[in-house]
Each structure stands twice: as structure tokens, then as C-alpha cells.
Amino acid sequence: MAFFKEKINTINMVNIKKIIAGIFIIFLFIINSSEKVYATETKGSLKIREGTFIKVIVPIEFSTLTSDIGDEVWFLNGQDMYIYETNVIPENSKFYGEIEDLLEPVQGRDGAIKIQINKLITPDKKVYKIKGHIYNENDNYIGGKETSSVYYRKVPHYSQKLKPFLQAAPLNVLEMGRHTVVKPGAELFLIIEENIEVK
Numbered sequence: 001m002a003f004f005k006e007k008i009n010t011i012n013m014v015n016i017k018k019i020i021a022g023i024f025i026i027f028l029f030i031i032n033s034s035e036k037v038y039a040t041e042t043k044g045s046l047k048i049r050e051g052t053f054i055k056v057i058v059p060i061e062f063s064t065l066t067s068d069i070g071d072e073v074w075f076l077n078g079q080d081m082y083i084y085e086t087n088v089i090p091e092n093s094k095f096y097g098e099i100e101d102l103l104e105p106v107q108g109r110d111g112a113i114k115i116q117i118n119k120l121i122t123p124d125k126k127v128y129k130i131k132g133h134i135y136n137e138n139d140n141y142i143g144g145k146e147t148s149s150v151y152y153r154k155v156p157h158y159s160q161k162l163k164p165f166l167q168a169a170p171l172n173v174l175e176m177g178r179h180t181v182v183k184p185g186a187e188l189f190l191i192i193e194e195n196i197e198v199k
Helices: 002-043
Strands: 046-048 053-057 072-077 081-083 086-089 094-103 112-121 127-134 141-143 152-157 165-170 187-192 196-198
Touching: 046 081, 046 086, 094 127, 094 141, 127 196
Parallel strands: none
Antiparallel strands: 046 196, 053 072, 053 187, 072 094, 081 086, 094 112, 112 127, 112 141, 127 187, 152 165
């Protein structure tokens, strides 16, 4: 009887060792597979995700006075942009686009410009088609600020604790707007609106 118990224990130990060895082999396979995937991602194409903001520099002045819809404009990338350890947009890359819309100054509002970006050219002459805009909270319009009131009227205020006093209240008559001018060296933000696949 003791002989059979010893045999059963030996068989169980052999099975446990086989199971442990099998789990270890599967674990090694998973590790090697993930390393291969990571290597493929870093050596192959990478994606700059939509919604990414990139700081750009204005090289040449443009304004609502001198520009027209359809005019080409371009911006400079001022610093290297990395994904993992890959420099996907090198410093001095150029973003090209055009003036999509232009609003002349009117009474009550300054002029405004909307710029669409459609191309990226790196210093080593790689060309990527992209979709983006120069970003602004005002529906991506640069400028368009509301002007100040021209006329004010005096409105009396009364209080039990203080003597009555007059306060200037703006009337609904606003100043004429001014042209929006974007000077060289100004820093703006480009928002990417579709994924860009870069190599």
C-alpha cells in the first residue's frame, strides 16, 4: 500500500512540474510577442493623434488688411516633437495652409482671419498631407474682438448709507473695429483634426 501511495505522489509531482513548465513557456512567448509589437510600432509608422496641439511661429506678417481668402500662409515648427524616442516633426519643419475665411472690421468688432492647414514639409523634404486649423477659442478665428462703447450716459445711484452718486453706463454704440495684424515671431497653436501617419 505504501508503494502505491509513493507512486501516486511521484506521478502528481511530475504533472505539477509539467504544468509549471508549460506556464513558464507561455509566459516567455507572451513577453517575446509584446517586444516584437513594440519594435514594429517604433520602427514603422507612428500616428500623431487628432486633437494634438502644436506650437508654431509666424515667419511673415499677415493681416485682415493685406490678405485675401485663398492666400497661402505658412508657419514654422520651433522645436522637435517626439513620440517615444522618434523625432516625428523636426525643428524648422514648415506647416502650409491658406486663409479659409476673412472678416473685415465693422462697427463693434475687429477683423478676423481663419486659417486652414493642409501640408507639412520636414527639413529632409518629407511631405505629409494633414488637416488642421490655427486654433482659437473663437471658432478658430484669429481676432474678432468686440470693441468698446463710444458713448456713455450718467446714471444716478441711490443708497441709504451713501450719498447719491452718478455712474457712467455704456450705450449700445460701439467703436469701429480695427484690422487684425499678426506679426512675425508671434506664437500660435495648430490643432490637428485628423490622425497624421508619420515615418
